[in-house]
Amino acid sequence: MKRHCLRFMPTALPLVMAITAIMIVRPSPGLAADPPRRGPSSAKVPEFAEMLWAIVKDGADMGPNSGWFHPSESRYEWSWLVTRFDRNRDGVVTADELKGSARLFRALDRDGDGTVTAEDLDWSPRSRYLQGRALARGRFAQMDRNGNGRVTLAEWQKAFEQAANGKKFLTQEDVAALLYPPPAAPRPAASRGKPSGPEGPSRWTLLKGLFTGEIGSITEGPGLGREAPPFTLESPDKSRRVSLADFRGKKPVVLVFGSFT
Ligand SMILES: [Ca+2]
Ligand SMILES: [Ca+2]
DSSP, X not given: OHHHHXXXXXXXXXXXXXXXXXXXXXXXXXXXXXXXXXXXXXSXXXXXXXXXXHHHHHGGGOOTXXXXXXXXXXXXXXXXXXXXXXXXXXXXXXXXXXXXXXXHHHHHOTTOSSSBOGXXXXXXXXXXXXXXXXXXXXXXXXXXXXXXXXXXXXXXXXXXXHHXXXXXXXXXXXXXXXXXXXXXXXXXXXXXXXXOSTTOOOHHHHHHHHHHTTTSOSSOOOOTTSOOOOOEEEOTTSSOEEEGGGTTTTSOOOOOOOOOO
């Protein structure tokens, strides 16, 4: 069945895109009560349609927040916290107002400025804190030449020498260029969607992965606050089978899904 679908796919692509367009403009009555999705796409569209469109439009060039890759959803966001704990209504939550352990407060005060604010709980790509951390990760990866997760004095000196470009000192411009290198030139339009390197799959490879479930299930999962569907899975050593129903109503269950390589 899957092979049949894949052979059919190239000629059926216009039809699939037309169906996708209909799915995008038609509201989904079964999901009307879902909480609003965060991110640039506030309208609720089927995840499958989002992913199909992202593959067709950007191919392997899709980035964070493209397709069905959205920030995670939580019922315990800033609005939940500030409504309950900001007693003096000044828009920030202090340690006194939180009345929790110092360890808990430090965990919530992500930027360490002594108060918990909306920025501390913002995990979207708009977060200045996350943007700064991403920048630091990039610079660190450049300096950590052997990729062992540590920047040695020799690696630090190498970065200095490259930034100084023959000088014995760094200017303000050198430091700025070191921290904020110019963005890479955009790929030519003709090459978009084609492999960008050994790990850049083509559009057709991505479409094949979409329709065969290799890059994620085309069946949308339950939204925030919805009940998890029943399932039974084998344990990793295949010695037993585990059903969610065995735990329902008896104890809290944490389901963790992800791609582990
Ligand atoms: Ca306050
Ligand atoms: Ca803070």
